[in-house]
Amino acid sequence: MQEPWNWTRTDLDALVGQRESLHLDFKQSALFNGPPERIAENLSAEVSAFANTEGGTLVIGMIERKEGRARIADQLDGGISSASWPPERLEQLVTSNVHPYLPGIRLKYVPLDNASGHFACIIAVPQGTTAYQARDHRYYGRSEYQSLPLLDHDIRLRMFRGRMKTASLRVGTLTSERVSVPFNSISRSGALLSSGVRALFSNISNTDPQRIVKCVLQLAIENSGEININEFKLSWTRTSAILEWNTRNANSFAARDGVPPSFAFNRGTPQSVNIFPHDNHSAINDIFYFTEDEDLDDAQLAYDWTLYLSDTLPISGKLTISKAVVGERV
Structure with missing residues (x-):
C-alpha cells in the first residue's frame, strides 16, 4: 500500500475489515457535527497520541464495528463536506491545537462521490521528538486499541526523547538470484x-544440483535519533510459516549472529560502532532458499528484536519481511 498521503478510494476500500492498531485509527464523519471546539479537542487528542508514540494515520469517514476490545473498519460513510470543512481550515485546526508545534503532519482528502463534494479525510502524523499536548492540556499516547492520557513518567520520557539515543531495525537490502547448487552444501550452510x-x-541424492532461488537479506540498525550511537547489543528471534533453520547449525548461527534475549546492556561486551543520526549499520545477514513457486510473502518471515543502547531504555519491535516492506527500503 502507498504512503497514507497518496491513498485513493481504492486504498480506503482495502482498509475495510482491518483493525485499529498502534498506527491506525478510524473515526466517523459524524465527528464534524459538533462545535469546532469539540472537534478540535477530539482531533488534537488523536494527533497527540500518535505523535507521542510511533506516529500513525487517522482515517475520518469510516464506520467501525466492535469485536471484543478491537474496533474493525466496517464501511465508508458519507464523508465530510469540503464546502463546510475545506482542507486548509481543517489543517489549521489540527496544527494549532497541538503544542508544541508538530512539523510533518500531512492531510489528504479522498473523494467518495464526485457529484456530492464529500470526502474521507486522512491525517498522517509523524512520530514527534518531544511530548505533545492536546487542546485539553493532556498528553496522550496510543495503544493497540485506543488513545489514553499518559502518566507523568511517560510524559517525562518523551520530553527527553530528542536528547536520548533511539534506533530501530530496518530492512537494508534484499537480493535474489537463481542458483544451481548441491543440496548437501545448502544443508551444511545453516541457511533458512x-x-x-x-x-x-x-x-x-544430496549431490544432485537443482535450480532454486537464493535470497540474501541484510537488516540494519537505523539511528533515528539525534545522538551518535557508539555501541549496542541486539537480541532477536525469527519466525516463519515455511522457512526453518538447518537444525545442525541452528545453535551456532544463533550464537554468532544474535545476542541471547537475556542479555542486558551492562553484561558482556557490546559491539563498538559509530552510527551517525539518520545513518544505519548492518546487523543481521540471513541467507534463505525458496523454490520457484514460492515467494517472500509466502514465508511470513518476521524478526522480534530488542536493541540495547547505553544510557537509555531497551527498544523493542517486530519487523515483518514482505514484498511491500522490501520495496520501500531497497
Missing part, C-alpha cells in the same frame, strides 16, 4: 530453507 526446498530434495 523453505519447506518446498526440503520437499524438492527429499527423494534425490
